[in-house]
Every structure is written in C-alpha cells, then in structure tokens.
Amino acid sequence: MSVIEVHGVHKTYRRLRKPPEKALDGLDLTVDEGGVHGFLGPNGSGKTTTIRILLGLVRADSGAAQLLGRPVPQHLPAVVGEVGALVENPLFFPTFSGRRNLRLLAQTAGLTRARVDECLEAVGLRDRADDLSKNYSLGMKQRLAIAAALLKRPRLLILDEPSNGLDPGGIREVRELIRRLGSDGRTTVFLSSHLLAEVQQVCDAVSILARGRCVTTGPVSEVLATRATNDVRLKVPDPGAARDALQGAGLQVTSMGDAWRVHGVADPAALTRLLADRGHYVTELSPIAADLESVFLDLTADAS
Amino acid sequence: MSHALTEPTAAGPPPPVGGTGRGSLARAELHRLTARRLIRWLVVLSAVGFLVVWAISLTQFARPSPELLEQARQQQADIVAEQRMFCLEDPGIPAAEKEEICDLEYSEEEFGSVEVFLPKQPFDAAGGLPGGAAGVSVAVAALTFLIGATYAGAEWSTKSIVALLFWEPRRLRVFLTKLAVLLGAVAVLAALAQLVWLGAGSLLARLRGSFELPNNFWSDLAGIQGRGVVLAVITAALGFGLANLIRNTGAALGVAFGYFVLVENAIRAVRPAWQPYLIGENAAALLTKGGIEVFLPPPGGVSDFGPFEDENLLLISNQRGALTLAVYCLVVLLAGAVLFRRRDLT
Numbered sequence: 001m002s003v004i005e006v007h008g009v010h011k012t013y014r015r016l017r018k019p020p021e022k023a024l025d026g027l028d029l030t031v032d033e034g035g036v037h038g039f040l041g042p043n044g045s046g047k048t049t050t051i052r053i054l055l056g057l058v059r060a061d062s063g064a065a066q067l068l069g070r071p072v073p074q075h076l077p078a079v080v081g082e083v084g085a086l087v088e089n090p091l092f093f094p095t096f097s098g099r100r101n102l103r104l105l106a107q108t109a110g111l112t113r114a115r116v117d118e119c120l121e122a123v124g125l126r127d128r129a130d131d132l133s134k135n136y137s138l139g140m141k142q143r144l145a146i147a148a149a150l151l152k153r154p155r156l157l158i159l160d161e162p163s164n165g166l167d168p169g170g171i172r173e174v175r176e177l178i179r180r181l182g183s184d185g186r187t188t189v190f191l192s193s194h195l196l197a198e199v200q201q202v203c204d205a206v207s208i209l210a211r212g213r214c215v216t217t218g219p220v221s222e223v224l225a226t227r228a229t230n231d232v233r234l235k236v237p238d239p240g241a242a243r244d245a246l247q248g249a250g251l252q253v254t255s256m257g258d259a260w261r262v263h264g265v266a267d268p269a270a271l272t273r274l275l276a277d278r279g280h281y282v283t284e285l286s287p288i289a290a291d292l293e294s295v296f297l298d299l300t301a302d303a304s
Numbered sequence: 305m306s307h308a309l310t311e312p313t314a315a316g317p318p319p320p321v322g323g324t325g326r327g328s329l330a331r332a333e334l335h336r337l338t339a340r341r342l343i344r345w346l347v348v349l350s351a352v353g354f355l356v357v358w359a360i361s362l363t364q365f366a367r368p369s370p371e372l373l374e375q376a377r378q379q380q381a382d383i384v385a386e387q388r389m390f391c392l393e394d395p396g397i398p399a400a401e402k403e404e405i406c407d408l409e410y411s412e413e414e415f416g417s418v419e420v421f422l423p424k425q426p427f428d429a430a431g432g433l434p435g436g437a438a439g440v441s442v443a444v445a446a447l448t449f450l451i452g453a454t455y456a457g458a459e460w461s462t463k464s465i466v467a468l469l470f471w472e473p474r475r476l477r478v479f480l481t482k483l484a485v486l487l488g489a490v491a492v493l494a495a496l497a498q499l500v501w502l503g504a505g506s507l508l509a510r511l512r513g514s515f516e517l518p519n520n521f522w523s524d525l526a527g528i529q530g531r532g533v534v535l536a537v538i539t540a541a542l543g544f545g546l547a548n549l550i551r552n553t554g555a556a557l558g559v560a561f562g563y564f565v566l567v568e569n570a571i572r573a574v575r576p577a578w579q580p581y582l583i584g585e586n587a588a589a590l591l592t593k594g595g596i597e598v599f600l601p602p603p604g605g606v607s608d609f610g611p612f613e614d615e616n617l618l619l620i621s622n623q624r625g626a627l628t629l630a631v632y633c634l635v636v637l638l639a640g641a642v643l644f645r646r647r648d649l650t
Binding site: 013052055056057058059073076077080083084085087089091092093094095096100101103104105107108109110148 | 328329331332335336339340341342458462463464466467468469470471472473474646648649650
C-alpha cells in the first residue's frame, strides 16, 4: 500500500508585482508503506511545496494527491490524526513554554498531558519544558517540533529538514530516531533533507526532485545502481609508470590524490594481471561505488 | 543534544483520528486566548487604570454638608442679585421692560443648580451611573478591539496557525471556533466590567453623592450596559477580522487609528451626508439611549450658520446603529474567512 501518491501535480505561485514561479511541473511520486523514504532535491525544486500540498496548506493548480489512501485535501481531516509533520521552521508561540505549546496542540486532538510529557522526554526536553520557547536555541525548537510531530503516534511522519540547527550529536540522535521509527513496522517516515550522506544512511528508498519533477525514485540501492560505474581505485608503488602502462593498454586514468581512478574496468583480475606483467604490484584495488551525492548531482544537473 | 532520542512507548489506546472535534479545539483556543501574555497584561492594566480613576473620583466628588450647601445657595443668590443689578442699570434696555427682562435672564435657574457653586460636587447616581456605564463601554470596546486584533495577528506573525492546521485542517472550522471563543470571552469580560462599574459607581454615589433614582432608572441603565456589551463584542470581531485580513496586529491597529483619526474626521468635514454610515456615529447611536441625531445638509446646500431644521436631522436609533455595525463586521469577517479558506500558507 502507498502512503503517499501524487499524480501530475502542477503548482505555480502567482504574486503581485513578481513573475509567476513554477514550483511543481507535473509531479508524480509514490511512497510505499514502511521504512524511511528520502525526498531530495536542490533548493527551489518543489520539495516543500509538495509537502505543503499533501498537508493542505497549499492548493495544487491541477493533479491529484493522496495521503494514506485518501484524496487530499478533501479527505485530509479523516487522515490528519495519523500524520505527524514538521515543515521547515518550527512554528510555536514564543511567549508560551514548550510544554504549553504542546499541550495546546494535544488538547486540539484530545490527547493526554501524559502523552505530552512522554514526547518531551523522548526528545530530551523535559528539563527545559517549562522555559519560554522564545528562549530555546534553534536546535531545541527543532526538537520541540519533532516532539509535536510525534504526539499523534503517526503512521506517516513527514519531516522537512529535521536536522536544521542541531549539533552533530543531535543530528545523530535524530538519525537514530528516524531509523528506529522506520523499522518499527508501523511508521513510514518521509524525510526531506539536504544532508545526502544522512539520507543514504537512513533511507530505504529515495525520490529525487528537480525543477518540480521527480527525476528518479526507488530503493536506494536501485537508484545508486542506475549510475553505477566500473571504475576502480588503484594504488601502486610507482604510480607514474603504472599510469603509462594502463594508458598504453587503452584505459582511461584520472587522479584521486594519492591514488588513480581507472575508468571502465569490467574485469579487475585482468587489470592486476596487466600491471603484474609489467612489474607493477598492486597495493590497493577497490571498486568505486556511486554515492547518493554523485547520483543527486548528476540527475539534478541533467534536469536543469 | 545529550539525551538519546527515543520514540515514546505506546502506552494506552492509540490517539483519536483527527481529534475529538470542536469541543477540544474550542477548549484549546480558550486556553490559547487566556494564556496570551499581552492579553493578560492588557486586562490587568485596564483594571488598574479603572481602579486609579475610581480612586481619583473619590477625591473629586464629595457629599455636601448642610453648611456648605447653605454657603453655595448664598453664593448663587449673591451672583444672581449682582448680575440683576447690572441688568437694571443697563441704559440699553427700555425702562418699561427692564423688570421683566432682568427677572427672566437673571434667575437662579439660569445660573444652574446650586451644586455648581460647591467646591466639590456630589456624585449623582441618576446621571453618573449611566454616564459612567457609557464611558466604561467605550473603554472596553477599545480594549476588546485590541484583544481581537492581537489574538488573530499573533497567530499569523508566529505562523502558529500553520502548526494548528496540521491538527485541524478544516480552516473554516478553525476560523469559526476562534471567532466564537473570542466573542464569548469578550462578552464575559465586558459584562464583568459593567458589573464592576455598577458596584464601584454605586459605592461612589453612597460615599460621595446621592442615590435618588428616577423611574425606569434600572431598565435604562441595564439597556446602556447591555448595549455596551454588544459594542464590545462587535469591536472584538472587527479587530479579529481586520487582523486576519492583514495578517498583522500592528497594521490592523494602524488601519483602525487612521480610520478614526483621519477618515471619519475628513468625512464629517467634507461629506457630512455620509455621517450616518460612520462607525463612530453608529457606535454612539448604539450606546446612547434612544440613539443620536445627526445633522444632514439639505440637498441644495446649507449655510454654515443657518438654523438646524428638523427635517435636516436624522435619527440613528439603537437598532440602526447596531445593524450598521453588524453589517460592517460581517463584511470584514466574511472577507477574512474566504481569504483564510483559499489562500496558500507558505
């Protein structure tokens, strides 16, 4: 079952005295239930607009969107109780304490005070819960927003840049929380982030947006495989002579600092034989796997 | 972050889907309204201001002793006699008519009541309580406008309205619940203010004046106070609607200030025929017993110093004042509700 489905969604922002700004250009997106789904794209690619359309904050010009199998925004009230969200900057009353801000939200949905305390505890804010939220650091505000998103025990948790403002320790803890939620068998986490390494570490699947369209989607391993190369990293005691030998055999070689990158090596064993025949003994030979960053940059560059 | 983030354990039944409905949203909104620091400060400062004015009133009014009353009567009689003597010596008045004219112009009635000649006047409940109730109504109406504007404006400036919509996405329901909570709360506040005035004014009359009441006094007073509560509710709704339209408390207050100071005065000076449509006139008509009369220039023009003809006076009754204000209020609220329902929240 899909928890998010978006088909052919267009959105153009029209503002006074400014040219129209096309945010989504026929976006198609499907997020299957369970696990963590990364949502990537450069600034202005339409990630936040997509999330706002799903949450009923922005009206699409055309196309259709579904959350937990129900069309939105028409049936959003029926599913919103199972969707937790953190969208960009945390939005709280600065002159209310963190606890009071959460209690007001919990009261709206008929949740208990105990649940508020549980969530404050979960994000490590219990000791500072009675401080005014205007006195919180950005990281603390972000944690408060995560606590608000968790209040409903959501089936779908939408997180837009949850690591904003967090220190490295906080980023790691959020990552672990996301991983844990994604593997609990109940929660699907839809994670929009700029931290590509983080997405690669925690996500089971990923969708990449560019200029308002989804340029690739699927399990992380499959997305990486689409840009897989047969390049290898090579280290030898005499790099210069080894490079000449490889180039003499018709291979393309580029520098990686203290090693060579040999392109298009279909058979690494043949490479070691070639070098050994010329008196070069390999000290390191490893395949270069595509990482999400390079895939992201390739795809978004292609799209633009 | 030193604390390990852990997903809270699911103790107890899962939470209700989409909340438990209007009841819980209304309670949360009432909580949000009454917990706002600025609103609390405004109410506390208003209460302190009222107490200060009341305490000053205690020093400004006094119940006269028989001796002071006698002195005032004597002073009044002396002034009347003196003025009458000047009148009788005036060569410009024909001798045959002097007695008649001077008796008519220089009587004790013409010089006002004897209280005018007292060093401190008594607080007369018959006139003071209704007058004070009208004053309290105007002050409370200004306060509730401010409360309505800041209640809506703060939601926009902090964008906490967006966070709320993650929980209750039915925007019209959010708008109407907020409005209902605001209007209910300010109605209670305004009614309490009128009750406090009734108590404080009555005490003032007992301590520093008289409590002789004419027929129908209580019904008339209740009418003024009730209409004062209606005015407070209307101005709160106007403040709320305006701040929702402009999405900013300060700008809403600026618009209100500009309207009352510039627009209304300009209209009175340049287009006096439009006066029956001004908020100020209609608010005064709502508060004043029987409404107010405004002078309208005749279609063919008017002399600045010409006599006011009856046909040039238009009565704005209590009902007409209330209806006009209610129409303005509805227009502002409807525009705000439609925009709130349709606009993108980015």
